[in-house]
Amino acid sequence: MKTELNINEIFYSLQGEAREVGLPTVFVRLTGCPLRCSYCDTEYAFKGSNLLSIDDIVTEIQRYKTKLVCVTGGEPLAQINCHILLDRLVKEGCQISLETSGSIDIQGVNPAVSIVMDVKTPSSGEVGKNLYSNIKKLEIKDQLKFVIGSKSDFDWSVNILSRYPTQAGVLFSPVFEALKPVDLADWILEKQLNVRLQVQMHKLLWGDQKGK
Template sequence: MNQLKITEIFYSLQGEANTVGIPTVFIRLTGCPLRCHYCDTSYAFQGGNWWDLSEIIHKVATFNTRYITVTGGEPLVQSSCLTLLTLLCDAGYKTSLETSGALDISKVDIRVIKIMDIKTPESGEESRNLYQNIDYLLTHDQIKFVLCSREDYIWAKSILSNYDLDSRCEVLFSPSYNQLNPTHLAEWILEDKLQVRMQIQLHKYLWGDIPGR
């Protein structure tokens, strides 16, 4: 199948990960099997429109940027996402994939920067973590924990240690927006001398919860 169901394609500043602040084209695929309680893209669970892969590549080219993020929802729900990722890499784009960590990432093109969540207990979806995905992470990839509380932080610290994550790739600790005080998280990271990158969602501080920004 050479089509994908797309919720939106938009141009904005990257709000997360290690390219934060860089103008980026976002391709948001429709559909997700998870229901994290803090989800800010539930509008992408259903609906959307079918796009041919060639149409997506053409649309992306109109924005004149080399940074592309394929996101959702959960992009890997749609099998043609793998083909799109390869096409974007072939076209010379610096391509990243935002994925929940609940679906197999082993077939993702190795040129793609995988930004993979590990779901915490207070996300409501901890049981969906597919820990064997860790074996397929490369040094250019990133692991993200969205933390809702001190308890989530302590849990994430244990996962960080048990899987030796910071030796595999960059690890991101992010406070759940309007739920965990970012300053508290910063202080905990410094106190424990963790080798992680703290991040906030830049786009939300600029534009709030407006979809497509």
């Protein structure tokens, strides 16, 4: 029996966020997510039926001349077979990042995978879904992301960092068109935080165009 995943889309673009920003990357977007964040920009991935075998997914990835692969969603870990895909991509020699909401236990994710994990801020409407025990499982290779929509979100995020220190890189990202990046930059400098300000480069280039 073939191992399958429900796939929303597989596309080739520039990584718009996190450590590999600007680098050509293959994105594998899995369908489905248990959360409904207020600022979600991939609602189109909540539903759909497009079952692909692991072999077919790997074949599609290999069409492109890059080893960088981003597995995203939705919430990719909501499909248990995501772990099988990650293991296979590691064996294929890919350099993998996994974008996850942090609401599902990351224990068991292949250690070669770089995890990029959200902490849901209050303005997301899903702050109650945060699994804070995940933070201590992050390593230096991983990244912890806060999507910030207001000054109160910022203050809340600073408090979370003080309560749950991490060795992962920390990203502060403004909600697109809701918070001015310069305001977030000023707050970071005022607090002298050792975090990385990130903007969504792909949206600056292509807006909300699907598949970019």
